[in-house]
Amino acid sequence: MRPAIRRIALAGLALCCLTGCWDRTEINELAIVGLVGSEENKETGASIVYYQIVNPVAFSQESGKGGTSPVYTYKVEGESRGETGRRSAESLPRKLFTDHYQTHIITEALARKGLRQFVNFYERQYNRRSSLLLFITDSKLSDVMMTYTPLEQLPGRTLRALVHNTNMSTGRISLKSRVKDLVENMESSKCTMLPVISLSDSKPFQTIKRFETIEANRSNLVLSGVAVIKQDRMVGRIGLRDNGYYNLLKGETNTFFQTIKMNNRDIDLFANKIKVKQSLTQAGGVPVWNVKITANLAIHNNEQMEKLTWENLSKLTDEFNREVSETTNQLYKRALKKEWDLFGLADMIKSKRGSAWKAIQDKEEAWKDTRLNLKVTSSVNDVGEIINPYMGGKASGK
Amino acid sequence: MIWFILLFIVIFGGSLTLMIRQRTEKREIVLVTTLLLLGFADWMSVFLNHKFKSSKVIALLIDLVGL
Amino acid sequence: MESSKITVWQFFVLTLSFLAGTSFFFIPGGLIAVAKQDAWIIPFWAGAAGIAAALIWIRLARQYPGMSIIHICMKVAGKPIGGLLAFLYITYFIQLSVFITRNVGDFMKQTMMPITPLTVFHSMFLVITAYAVIKGIETIARSSELLFIIMALTFVLIFCMALAQWDWNHFQGSFRMNVWESLVETRNIFGFPFLESLVFLMLFPFVQAKVKRSFIWAIIMATALLSLTTFFTIGVLGVTRASHDTYPLFVIAQEVHVGTFFEHLESTIALILLAAIFIKLSIAYYCSVLGLCQLFRISSRFWVTIALILLISGLALGYDNVVENIEFSQRYDFEYTLLYSIFIPCLLLLVSWIRKGWGKRREEPAS
Incomplete structure (x- = not known):
């Protein structure tokens, strides 16, 4: 009996050491943040943060008949970035819980001023997620933060879905729009692209009546x-649209959408299985950036009045290749003119070795002279359900 | 702090009586007592806000020797 | 004194876990901050230095078979000076235990449980380790055998899943390291983990055979692993981010995701780190206890082990934050470890050679 009792006592003692959660917070004491927006007070320079808190009542089975807002937006203003989070206690009846939010909106004005402080603040937090998606907005932040999104009632999730869906359907937004992608380029010359969202009207609909309209x-x-x-x-x-070409050139997308014109009629092509090979060489003291793109094409729409033949298809791919290279080249030149190092050319040049590169490296702005040598090849491997178009009135030659 | 001191006294007394009852060697009792007292002193230094920083002492010694 | 024996494989696993176990977690960030893309080369020279040091230790141990460093000190330098040296070694072991204990606390507090007081981690961990220490080196060796397999498998798993984020572009601009500067800046890697393995001077007597081979192989493996981990960190996380994070490997695990349902594996990697720290701490702790027992000729470890918990957990609070800890290891750890790992062993070797020569010369005229 004694050893048994001793064992139980020991187990009891050991159990006392299992601390569990030290903060002793119940889930219903938490204000779960779904979306955060930050801006700067133009007059005082104080930082303003909007916390969009998920309202659990709206989602619970019993009481969720509607009639309550799915989210509530709190505005908190503080002298500094750290203070705003702390000052949320003055207006929130629950503990601010930011561990799970995955979307953050920043105003254009703040983004133009610089995101360094924001990034450093965010990355220092224990409970941060480096996969947090960043958005820039050109609308009024208070309006954006107080917009209801139909169908998917949590705006944070809506925004994430927009990025994913756009990436899948046209490749015009890269999934690399996260804090960690921004951080990675913080100390290099390479640019980061972050999606911009806007409010489609001048004024938001601020009550849940919004969910009752069909529009x-x-x-x-x-x-x-x-x-x-x-x-x-x-x-x-x-x-x-331009960003689609950027993603294509950078090899950051698996999908791409392009409309071409043949015989003055539209053909919509959807490219997939995109492979991009990049290398930097130099010719005659000028750096040349070689990019080879290969893609499989699917015909989504073909308004030609011609039959699809071998010849026609090869014309089609030629046209696609030409169109893509031309537009991409235009984007590239425009970026160089504006001194945006979209593709990290400066870093690539810096890391080259050899005497030929030495001369180029000595020139401060050598990357701006870099020529793009783009080669696009493609093949059609999906024509859709019908091969030849229905001719309609044109068939009889009228 | 009070709790710590009380706990320490209980542990210290308990272990001493146990050791004496088990007829452990004198050397061992002395060593264990010294270790316990050292640990106690260190903990007290933490509680009294004069942390004993062993790494600082080592750093100081290395700087003194001038490596 | 106990007459435990550990097998060659157990010894290999012990050494490897001691060397690579915690360093793969704490080292890469610092290396990458200094040497950027080339950081993965640094472990190689550190490993080479480690092997050189290991040869000295094995040489010393061969001259006095069956003796630990404490006994060797006493035998070579006589009771007063040898006792002092032995005592110094014991303080080193205790300080090492303190350092490792603090690592657990800092890591857990910083990454997973920020509100829990440090002492809770320290004392919990020390109690478990003390239990292992009381049970003896055979127990530690066997448990590390088991834990090692789990650790290795989990690590490989995370490794494979994180490979999805691999980007060769992160290596852009490699092989332009200033060797001497990086050598000086990262000299702490000699101390931690390689020279630290001098604690095995306490364990050599327990190994049945092939000490040299398994020890050297363990160092080589640890070097390769460390280099691989650094390489991997650069490839997955990139130089910029890796050099700013306190625990880059933890961030990698945090960002692993397979689909949307299988993500946030950081607790898993925290678990293998805890297992690794357990092995390391139990070795260091065991050595301090054993050292004390040998020095004062005490036959049972129980009371000494218990008494040390208080001291170690108290000393582990002797840092205010992780920065102090990192600063210390960057600035002083190398010099500090050098004293124990190279200086004293060489001195002991020298003295024992002189004594031998002396003895022979004295014997010659007599014959």
């Missing part, structure tokens, strides 16, 4: 472009 497009959040971030500062923006 999904009214005051909703949409992707409207891409911000170019150099180190930690936003230096400009490009359109979504």
Whole structure:
């Protein structure tokens, strides 16, 4: 009996050492943050943060008949970045819980001023997620943060879904729009691209009446472009279409969408299985960036009045290759003109060795002279369900 | 701090009586007592906000020797 | 005194876990911060130095078979001076245990449980380790055999899953290291982990055979592993991020994701780190206890082990934050370890050679 009792006592003692959670916080004491937006007070320079808190009541089975807002947005203003989080206690009835939020919106003004402080603050936190998606907004932040998104009721999740879906369908947004991608380029010359979202109307719909209207497009959040971030500062923006070419050239996308014109009629091509090979060489004291792109094409739409033949298809791929190289070249030249090192050329040149490169490296701005030598090859391997178009009235020659 | 001192006294007394009852060697009792007292002193230094930093002492010694 | 024996394989595993176990976690960040893309080369020269030091130790141990460093000190330098040297070694072992204990605390507090007080981690860990120490070296060896396999498998698993993030572009600009500068800046890698393995001077007597071979092989393996981990960290995380994070490998595990359901493996990697620290701490702790027992000729380890918990957990609080810890190991660890790992063993070797020569010369005229 005695050894048994002793054993139980020992086990009991050991059990006391199992601390569990030291913070003794119950889940219903937490304010779970779904989306955060930050901006700067233009007059005082204080930092303003909007916390969008998920309302658990709206999602619970019994009481979730609707009638309550799925999210609540709190605005907190503080002297510094750290203070805002702490000052949330003055207005929130629950403990701010930021461990799981995955989307962060920053105003364009703040992004143009520099994101260094934000990044350093964020990366220092224990509970950070380096896969946090970053968005820049050109609309008023308070409006963006108080916009209901239909269908997917959590705006944070909506934004993430927009990025993923766009990436899958056109490749115009890269998935590398996270804090860690920004951090990686913080100390190099390479630019980072972050998606820009805008409010589609001038004023948001601030009550849950919003969910009762059928007009999904009214005051909703949409992707409207891409911000170019150099180190930690936003230096400009490009359109979504251009960003598709950027992603293609950089090899950061698996999908790409391109419309070409043949015989004055549109053909929509969807490229997949994209392979990109890049190398930097030099010719005559000028760096040359060689990029080889190969892709498989699927015909999504073909408005030609011709039959698809071997010849026609080869014309089609030629046209695709030409169109893509031309547009990409234009983007490339525009970027060089604006002094955006979108592709990290400066770093690539710096890391080259050999005497031929020495001369190039000595020139401060050699990367701006870099020529792009782009070669696109493609093949059609998916034509869709019908091979030849229905001719309609044209068939009889009328 | 009070709790720590109380706990220490209990452990110290308990282990001493156990050791004496088990007829452990004198050397061992002396060594264990010294170690316990050293540990106690160190803990007290932590509680009294004069942390004994062993690494600082080593660093100081190395600097003194001038390696 | 106990007459435990550990097999060659157990000894190999012990050495390897001691060397690579914690360093693969704490070392790469510092190396990458100094040597950028070439950081993975650094472990090689450190490993070479480690092997050279190991040869000295084995030489010393061969001259006095069946004796630990404490006995050797006493035998070579006589009771007063030898006793002092032995005592110095014991303080080194205790300091090492303190350092390792603090590593657990810092790591857990910084990454997983920021609100839990440090002492809780320290005392919990020390109690478990003390239990292992009381049970003896055979127990430690066997448990490390088991843990080693689990550690290796988990590590390989995480390694494979993180490979999805691999990017060769992170190596852009390699092979342009300033060798001498990096050597000086990262000299702490000689101390931690390689020269630290001098604690095995306490364990050589327990090994049945082939000490030299398994010890050297363990060092080689540890070097390769360390280099591989650094290489891997650069490839997955990139230089910029790896050099700013306190625990790069932890961040890698955090970012592993297979689909959307299999992610955040950081607790797994924390677990293998804890297992590794357990092995390392139990060796260092065991050596301090054994040293004390040998020095004062005490036959049972129980009371000494218990008494040391208090001292070690108290001393482990002697840092205010992780920065102090890192600063110390970067600035002083090398010099500090050098004294124990090279200086004293060489001195002992020298003295024993002189004594032998002296003895022979004295014998010659007599014959």
